[in-house]
Amino acid sequence: MARRETVASGPGSRALVVDVIRSSGPVSRVELVQATGLTQPTISNIVRALIADGVVRETGDTVATGGKPRTLLAINSEASYGIGLHVGMGTATCVVTNTRGGMVGRQLIAAPEGTGEVGVARLSQLCRDTIHALGVDTRAVAGLTVVARGLVDVGHGRLPSVAPATLGPNLGAALAEQLGFPVLVASDAAAAAVGEYWVRQVSRDRLFGCLYMGTGISSGVVVDGALHRGASSNAGQIGHVSAVHNGLACPCGNCGCLDLYAAPPAVVTWVRTTPGLADRLGITPEETSWRAFDILARAALYGDDGAMAVLAPSTEMLATAAVTLVNLWDLDTLVLAGPGFAVAGSLYVKEIRRRLAERAFPRAIHDVQVDLSNNPRESVAIGGAALILQGSVSPGHGPEVSLNS
Amino acid sequence: MARRETVASGPGSRALVVDVIRSSGPVSRVELVQATGLTQPTISNIVRALIADGVVRETGDTVATGGKPRTLLAINSEASYGIGLHVGMGTATCVVTNTRGGMVGRQLIAAPEGTGEVGVARLSQLCRDTIHALGVDTRAVAGLTVVARGLVDVGHGRLPSVAPATLGPNLGAALAEQLGFPVLVASDAAAAAVGEYWVRQVSRDRLFGCLYMGTGISSGVVVDGALHRGASSNAGQIGHVSAVHNGLACPCGNCGCLDLYAAPPAVVTWVRTTPGLADRLGITPEETSWRAFDILARAALYGDDGAMAVLAPSTEMLATAAVTLVNLWDLDTLVLAGPGFAVAGSLYVKEIRRRLAERAFPRAIHDVQVDLSNNPRESVAIGGAALILQGSVSPGHGPEVSLNS
Secondary structure (H helix, E strand, O other): OOOEOOOOOHHHHHHHHHHHHHHHOOEEHHHHHHHHOOOHHHHHHHHHHHHHOOOEEEEEEEEOOOOOOEEEEEEOHHHOEEEEEEEOOOEEEEEEEEOOOOEEEEEEEEOOOOOOOOOHHHHHHHHHHHHHHOOOOHHHEEEEEEEEOOOOEOOOOEOOOOOOHHHOOOHHHHHHHHHOOOEEEEEHHHHHHHHHHHHOOOOOOOOEEEEEEOOOEEEEEEEOOEEEOOOOOOOOOHHHOEOOOOOOEOOOOOEOEHHHHHOHHHHHHHHHHOOOHHHHHOOOOOOOHHHHHHHHHHHHHOOOHHHHHHHHHHHHHHHHHHHHHHHHHOOOEEEEEOOOHHHHHHHHHHHHHHHHHHHOOOOOOOOOEEEEOOOOOOHHHHHHHHHHHHHHHOOOOOOOOOEOO | OOOEOOOOOOHHHHHHHHHHHHHHOOEEHHHHHHHHOOOHHHHHHHHHHHHHOOOEEEEEEEEOOOOOOEEEEEEOHHHOEEEEEEEOOOEEEEEEEEOOOOEEEEEEEEOOOOOOOOOHHHHHHHHHHHHHHOOOOHHHEEEEEEEEOOOOEOOOOEOOOOOOHHHOOOHHHHHHHHHOOOEEEEEHHHHHHHHHHHHHOOOOOOOEEEEEEOOOEEEEEEEOOEEEOOOOOOOOOHHHOEOOOOOOEOOOOOEOEHHHHHOHHHHHHHHHHOOOHHHHHOOOOOOOHHHHHHHHHHHHHOOOHHHHHHHHHHHHHHHHHHHHHHHHHOOOEEEEEOOOHHHHHHHHHHHHHHHHHHHOOOOOOOOOEEEEOOOOOOHHHHHHHHHHHHHHHOOOOOOOOOEOO
16 A cells, blocks of 8 residues: 555645545545545535535435435536646647546647747647637636646746747746636646546555656656655656766766667667668658657567667666666556657566566565556646646645746 | 645644644644644644643643633653664664654664674563663553664565564564564664654755665655655665666666665775775774774775775765655755764765756756764664654554554
8 A cells, every 4th residue: 555654734635625526426525524534524614615616516416324315526527627738849739628637628739840849829829729629618727737848947937948949938927928827837747647647547545656758758656646746846857867877978967867878869869870770660861750769669569670679778778767766666556658658658568567577676565557558648738737627626736836827 | 845735634634733743832722723724623623632642731831812822732752752673784773762753762782792693582672671771661662663674564564684584574573572562664764764854853845855874775755744655665775776777686686776886885895805905994804894884984084095986986876876866856855864874974975965966957946955964873763763653643644554552
């Protein structure tokens, strides 16, 4: 059982009640007392406020108990929508979800040809178009989380390393101004972890980790139903952990970073520098990095030895990184998410499961369940939407800063 | 600010109240409402129960407010004692603390000459002697935590890798039977982290990590005032994280483990295999590993280049491991504890500070405060005592299993 010696925080009581209703509902107030350990008056007060805020509703059903029938409570699904906006290299994905974590719709835009850039105005338009196309009332939108790779400065709502650089580090504030609702910022692995946790309805008993592979590799951990954010929302940077002693210098400042050896761009570089391999696989010099990686992965899946030889070091190093995560966090659940696993996922899952079974420090005590996301390309955007909803359905439970709220 | 999106758990409310009184007391009930966010009726109920249980007392002082004077509450210091029993290679340290985390006394035993063993009967006697010598009433002892390096099986109260092997993996149960009070088991870094956190009175706003170096290297993290235990209390095993790609095979199952390259036994091996160095430093072949390490460290501190050359790789690898911990947890506070740092500590602190300032992923957002424990040899035993007290002063807040309670 995943346990921390948890210390209660008052505002978190509301978050806990919402989370229990969301995951176990419909439930009665009495069941909430039993599930949370809070007192009956406390539950009554919290539920009264949640109904007044439109977050929770009485379903109209009751449960007969032999005594007074108990009315059942459920999340008010249509009360609020969240938007996740995942900004990558030359693309952006906008996802809208409801409070149950169900995706209502999504749209994707790619940079106009030849520029490699998606500007702020186009991003705002993407969001507005998505909302409009889905028939969602703008007033029911709780807000948006813009998610990007790398360093996050939540104190100022900035994404200092967002790409492309033309979006500017103050992307969060710019979008808040243009769209007029609250905007949060988050890193990709954090959002993916939350998204996977919500969508998979992971039990709060599990210690849930997510290994994310996009342009880079990162991780997120959900403990007792809440994302581990760290001192500054910059936790989980497994891609910038030294995997090779005294290895290559990384722009992040460290050396031997996992990203430099095992992330898709590194793998594609090896493909292109292995004589004859790119040609044989049908990877042209103009092929984008992502298409090249997926072509390589598909070839390896179909048994091409040369392709597998290039991919294997990456799978082994990610498997070693998974052992690192398990040995440091003592995880019992690990999900792989992100576009890097969209085609190659099964190859990585296999190697990660193998290596954890052989090497994870706590393996004599418990297994680690390793699975591939059902939606590896969209975990981040879904999680972004989930993060903004956590903030709105559970005040005090959300990230530290909300711009223009 | 160190934040997790915390989810409240009911039983943790009591733990939170105790922790606020312990760290900020004496406080009034009104101040408890403000500090915790819990309701006034909830606070009243919790405080009433704590007074009845003898954990908290009214100090007899009041604070004038212009209205009704507020009575002040404080921890009942003499209500309970906790014992930490740290079992190492051929030695055992027994520490008794009170509920304020103040050490009341300690005793140390070493194995009888020539045997390298400390048996269970001798350990029980050590505990009884310590309690008796301090004039502590056995009925006021809340219990004992036996702390050892390596894998912990809290579900069964076992320490599978406890050394020496003659103590047996069921050490916890054996001690509980002989001593007659509750016995917990914990790993050394977990106990050290809790001990340092209590003794240093770290603010709950900080994300606190502890890097522990004894025979091996491990780590513990305290989040929102509570130890991160992971799925099975086996978190923090940084010593068994791969620091060298495809490196040496480790008995733990992994390869390239940090312990094999940087922990004191490895360093001492290099001293002994560097021609002439051991002689020059005055390290005899019979010298124990610990004395040899401390002699080496002292020589390096005094500027001996040969000694520094052997120690430097260890300091660099631990500094890289500190970067790993910061990049994964996003720590803002790191304390070094354990006998490995008793003499060599300042050399490690220097290198860790340097490397974090150059390489930590979130360095543009915040610093990491790195300090040496004030009591590096005893952090573990103090923490063990703290763990049992957390369990007794805060029911439901303690570790998963209590033997013979």
